[in-house]
Amino acid sequence: DVKVTQSSRYLVKRTGEKVFLECVQDMDHENMFWYRQDPGLGLRLIYFSYDVKMKEKGDIPEGYSVSREKKERFSLILESASTNQTSMYLCASSSRLAPYGYTFGSGTRLTVV
Amino acid sequence: DAKTTQPPSMDCAEGRAANLPCNHSTISGNEYVYWYRQIHSQGPQYIIHGLKNNETNEMASLIITEDRKSSTLILPHATLRDTAVYYCIVMLTDSWGKLQFGAGTQVVVTP
Numbered sequence A: 001d002v003k004v005t006q007s008s009r010y011l012v013k014r015t016g017e018k019v020f021l022e023c024v025q026d027m028d029h030e031n032m033f034w035y036r037q038d039p040g041l042g043l044r045l046i047y048f049s050y051d052v053k054m055k056e057k058g059d060i061p062e063g064y065s066v067s068r069e070k071k072e073r074f075s076l077i078l079e080s081a082s083t084n085q086t087s088m089y090l091c092a093s094s095s096r097l098a099p100y101g102y103t104f105g106s107g108t109r110l111t112v113v
Numbered sequence B: 001d002a003k004t005t006q007p008p009s010m011d012c013a014e015g016r017a018a019n020l021p022c023n024h025s026t027i028s029g030n031e032y033v034y035w036y037r038q039i040h041s042q043g044p045q046y047i048i049h050g051l052k053n054n055e056t057n058e059m060a061s062l063i064i065t066e067d068r069k070s071s072t073l074i075l076p077h078a079t080l081r082d083t084a085v086y087y088c089i090v091m092l093t094d095s096w097g098k099l100q101f102g103a104g105t106q107v108v109v110t111p
Helices: none
Strands: A004-006 A010-013 A019-025 A031-038 A042-049 A064-070 A073-078 A087-095 A098-104 A108-112 B009-013 B018-023 B031-038 B045-050 B061-064 B070-075 B084-092 B105-110
Touching (some): A004 A087, A010 A019, A019 A108, A042 A064, A042 A073, A073 A087, A098 B045, B018 B084, B045 B061
Parallel strands (some): B009 B105
Antiparallel strands (some): A019 A073, A031 A087, A087 A108, B031 B045, B084 B105
Protein backbone atom coordinates (compact mmCIF):
# COMPACT_ATOMS: atom_id res chain seq x y z
CA ASP A 1 0.00 0.00 0.00
CA VAL A 2 1.44 3.35 -1.03
CA LYS A 3 2.22 5.65 1.78
CA VAL A 4 3.22 9.04 3.07
CA THR A 5 4.75 8.61 6.51
CA GLN A 6 5.20 11.37 9.02
CA SER A 7 7.74 10.61 11.69
CA SER A 8 5.67 11.58 14.73
CA ARG A 9 1.96 11.58 15.44
CA TYR A 10 2.24 13.82 18.50
CA LEU A 11 5.07 16.13 19.47
CA VAL A 12 5.54 18.54 22.37
CA LYS A 13 8.34 21.09 22.16
CA ARG A 14 9.43 24.12 24.14
CA THR A 15 9.40 27.69 22.88
CA GLY A 16 12.67 28.52 21.14
CA GLU A 17 13.56 24.93 20.27
CA LYS A 18 14.50 23.95 16.72
CA VAL A 19 11.97 21.42 15.52
CA PHE A 20 12.23 18.98 12.63
CA LEU A 21 9.15 17.37 11.12
CA GLU A 22 10.00 14.55 8.75
CA CYS A 23 7.95 13.19 5.88
CA VAL A 24 8.80 10.22 3.69
CA GLN A 25 6.89 8.91 0.65
CA ASP A 26 7.41 5.65 -1.17
CA MET A 27 5.64 6.47 -4.42
CA ASP A 28 8.53 8.14 -6.28
CA HIS A 29 6.48 11.35 -6.39
CA GLU A 30 8.13 14.53 -7.62
CA ASN A 31 5.94 16.99 -5.69
CA MET A 32 5.80 17.24 -1.92
CA PHE A 33 3.90 19.68 0.28
CA TRP A 34 3.64 20.85 3.86
CA TYR A 35 0.32 22.21 5.18
CA ARG A 36 -0.81 23.25 8.60
CA GLN A 37 -4.39 22.94 9.74
CA ASP A 38 -6.02 25.06 12.43
CA PRO A 39 -9.66 25.25 13.54
CA GLY A 40 -11.51 27.92 11.58
CA LEU A 41 -8.57 28.51 9.23
CA GLY A 42 -8.57 25.25 7.32
CA LEU A 43 -5.52 23.87 5.55
CA ARG A 44 -2.86 26.41 4.63
CA LEU A 45 0.15 25.70 2.43
CA ILE A 46 3.51 26.40 4.08
CA TYR A 47 6.05 25.19 1.52
CA PHE A 48 6.20 22.83 -1.41
CA SER A 49 8.87 21.18 -3.48
CA TYR A 50 8.69 19.93 -7.05
CA ASP A 51 12.11 18.31 -7.22
CA VAL A 52 15.12 17.41 -5.13
CA LYS A 53 16.76 20.52 -3.64
CA MET A 54 13.96 22.70 -5.04
CA LYS A 55 11.54 24.53 -2.77
CA GLU A 56 8.85 27.15 -3.15
CA LYS A 57 7.06 29.25 -0.55
CA GLY A 58 3.41 28.64 0.01
CA ASP A 59 0.95 31.01 1.62
CA ILE A 60 2.42 31.10 5.15
CA PRO A 61 6.17 30.38 5.02
CA GLU A 62 7.20 32.77 7.82
CA GLY A 63 8.93 31.00 10.69
CA TYR A 64 9.50 27.82 8.67
CA SER A 65 12.09 26.39 6.34
CA VAL A 66 12.27 23.12 4.42
CA SER A 67 14.81 20.67 3.13
CA ARG A 68 14.61 18.17 0.30
CA GLU A 69 17.92 16.38 -0.11
CA LYS A 70 16.37 13.15 -1.40
CA LYS A 71 13.33 12.63 -3.59
CA GLU A 72 11.45 10.63 -1.00
CA ARG A 73 12.02 12.90 1.99
CA PHE A 74 10.73 16.41 2.71
CA SER A 75 11.53 17.98 6.04
CA LEU A 76 9.82 20.95 7.67
CA ILE A 77 11.97 22.95 10.08
CA LEU A 78 10.78 25.36 12.73
CA GLU A 79 13.92 27.38 13.39
CA SER A 80 12.74 28.70 16.76
CA ALA A 81 9.40 27.25 17.78
CA SER A 82 6.75 29.61 19.07
CA THR A 83 3.38 28.96 20.67
CA ASN A 84 1.54 30.22 17.57
CA GLN A 85 3.07 27.32 15.66
CA THR A 86 1.03 24.87 17.72
CA SER A 87 -0.96 23.12 15.02
CA MET A 88 -1.64 19.97 13.03
CA TYR A 89 0.99 19.59 10.31
CA LEU A 90 0.17 17.56 7.22
CA CYS A 91 2.57 16.36 4.56
CA ALA A 92 1.43 15.33 1.08
CA SER A 93 2.94 14.18 -2.17
CA SER A 94 1.81 13.96 -5.78
CA SER A 95 3.13 12.86 -9.12
CA ARG A 96 3.98 15.36 -11.82
CA LEU A 97 1.69 13.34 -14.08
CA ALA A 98 -1.23 13.78 -11.68
CA PRO A 99 -0.22 16.85 -9.68
CA TYR A 100 -3.50 17.32 -7.85
CA GLY A 101 -3.94 13.69 -6.85
CA TYR A 102 -2.41 14.14 -3.43
CA THR A 103 -1.62 11.41 -0.95
CA PHE A 104 -1.52 12.80 2.57
CA GLY A 105 0.20 11.54 5.66
CA SER A 106 -1.67 11.09 8.92
CA GLY A 107 -0.39 14.35 10.35
CA THR A 108 1.75 15.49 13.27
CA ARG A 109 0.03 17.33 16.07
CA LEU A 110 2.67 19.73 17.39
CA THR A 111 2.23 21.53 20.69
CA VAL A 112 4.70 24.29 21.58
CA VAL A 113 4.73 25.16 25.27
CA ASP B 1 -8.12 30.29 -9.41
CA ALA B 2 -11.90 30.07 -9.23
CA LYS B 3 -13.57 30.25 -5.83
CA THR B 4 -16.01 27.57 -4.65
CA THR B 5 -19.06 27.78 -2.42
CA GLN B 6 -20.23 24.78 -0.41
CA PRO B 7 -22.87 24.44 2.31
CA PRO B 8 -21.17 24.31 5.73
CA SER B 9 -22.91 21.11 6.77
CA MET B 10 -25.39 18.45 5.76
CA ASP B 11 -26.81 15.25 7.17
CA CYS B 12 -27.43 12.02 5.35
CA ALA B 13 -29.10 8.76 6.34
CA GLU B 14 -27.02 5.62 6.18
CA GLY B 15 -27.65 3.65 3.01
CA ARG B 16 -29.04 6.65 1.14
CA ALA B 17 -27.28 8.61 -1.58
CA ALA B 18 -25.49 11.74 -0.39
CA ASN B 19 -25.51 14.61 -2.90
CA LEU B 20 -22.94 17.28 -2.09
CA PRO B 21 -23.29 20.52 -4.07
CA CYS B 22 -20.54 22.93 -5.04
CA ASN B 23 -20.88 26.25 -6.84
CA HIS B 24 -17.97 27.55 -8.91
CA SER B 25 -19.57 30.21 -11.10
CA THR B 26 -16.25 31.87 -12.04
CA ILE B 27 -14.58 28.67 -13.25
CA SER B 28 -12.56 29.05 -16.42
CA GLY B 29 -12.45 26.64 -19.31
CA ASN B 30 -9.25 24.86 -18.34
CA GLU B 31 -9.87 24.55 -14.62
CA TYR B 32 -10.60 21.14 -13.14
CA VAL B 33 -12.96 20.33 -10.27
CA TYR B 34 -11.39 18.22 -7.52
CA TRP B 35 -13.01 16.61 -4.51
CA TYR B 36 -11.24 15.56 -1.35
CA ARG B 37 -12.52 14.46 2.02
CA GLN B 38 -11.02 14.51 5.50
CA ILE B 39 -12.14 12.07 8.12
CA HIS B 40 -11.56 13.28 11.66
CA SER B 41 -7.90 13.11 12.78
CA GLN B 42 -6.68 11.95 9.38
CA GLY B 43 -5.12 13.66 6.38
CA PRO B 44 -7.39 14.55 3.44
CA GLN B 45 -8.08 11.83 0.90
CA TYR B 46 -8.47 12.31 -2.85
CA ILE B 47 -11.92 11.24 -4.13
CA ILE B 48 -12.39 12.24 -7.76
CA HIS B 49 -11.86 15.00 -10.29
CA GLY B 50 -13.26 16.13 -13.63
CA LEU B 51 -13.17 18.81 -16.29
CA LYS B 52 -16.39 18.69 -18.31
CA ASN B 53 -17.73 15.16 -18.38
CA ASN B 54 -19.30 13.30 -15.52
CA GLU B 55 -16.91 10.95 -13.79
CA THR B 56 -17.36 7.84 -11.68
CA ASN B 57 -14.97 5.73 -9.67
CA GLU B 58 -15.23 3.21 -6.87
CA MET B 59 -15.77 5.94 -4.29
CA ALA B 60 -18.16 8.41 -5.88
CA SER B 61 -19.64 10.06 -8.94
CA LEU B 62 -19.04 13.62 -10.04
CA ILE B 63 -21.71 15.45 -12.00
CA ILE B 64 -20.67 18.73 -13.62
CA THR B 65 -23.33 20.97 -15.12
CA GLU B 66 -23.10 21.81 -18.79
CA ASP B 67 -22.13 25.42 -18.09
CA ARG B 68 -19.59 24.10 -15.52
CA LYS B 69 -20.74 26.62 -12.93
CA SER B 70 -21.63 23.98 -10.42
CA SER B 71 -21.04 20.33 -9.63
CA THR B 72 -22.37 17.60 -7.36
CA LEU B 73 -20.47 14.84 -5.66
CA ILE B 74 -22.60 11.76 -5.18
CA LEU B 75 -21.86 9.07 -2.62
CA PRO B 76 -24.27 6.38 -3.83
CA HIS B 77 -24.80 4.47 -0.59
CA ALA B 78 -23.52 6.49 2.36
CA THR B 79 -22.05 4.62 5.30
CA LEU B 80 -21.11 5.84 8.76
CA ARG B 81 -17.47 5.83 7.60
CA ASP B 82 -18.34 8.52 5.05
CA THR B 83 -18.77 11.05 7.86
CA ALA B 84 -16.12 13.64 7.01
CA VAL B 85 -15.44 17.15 5.76
CA TYR B 86 -15.72 17.23 1.96
CA TYR B 87 -13.74 19.79 0.00
CA CYS B 88 -14.57 20.98 -3.51
CA ILE B 89 -11.54 22.61 -5.15
CA VAL B 90 -11.22 24.23 -8.55
CA MET B 91 -7.70 24.48 -9.90
CA LEU B 92 -5.87 25.32 -13.05
CA THR B 93 -3.77 22.30 -13.81
CA ASP B 94 -0.05 22.85 -13.75
CA SER B 95 2.82 20.65 -12.85
CA TRP B 96 3.22 22.09 -9.36
CA GLY B 97 -0.16 20.94 -8.10
CA LYS B 98 -0.66 23.57 -5.41
CA LEU B 99 -4.06 22.83 -3.87
CA GLN B 100 -6.04 25.51 -2.06
CA PHE B 101 -8.53 24.07 0.43
CA GLY B 102 -11.61 26.00 1.46
CA ALA B 103 -13.87 25.36 4.46
CA GLY B 104 -15.66 22.37 2.94
CA THR B 105 -18.93 20.68 3.91
CA GLN B 106 -19.19 18.69 7.13
CA VAL B 107 -21.20 15.61 6.23
CA VAL B 108 -22.66 13.54 9.03
CA VAL B 109 -24.08 10.13 8.13
CA THR B 110 -26.58 8.96 10.70
CA PRO B 111 -27.86 5.41 11.34
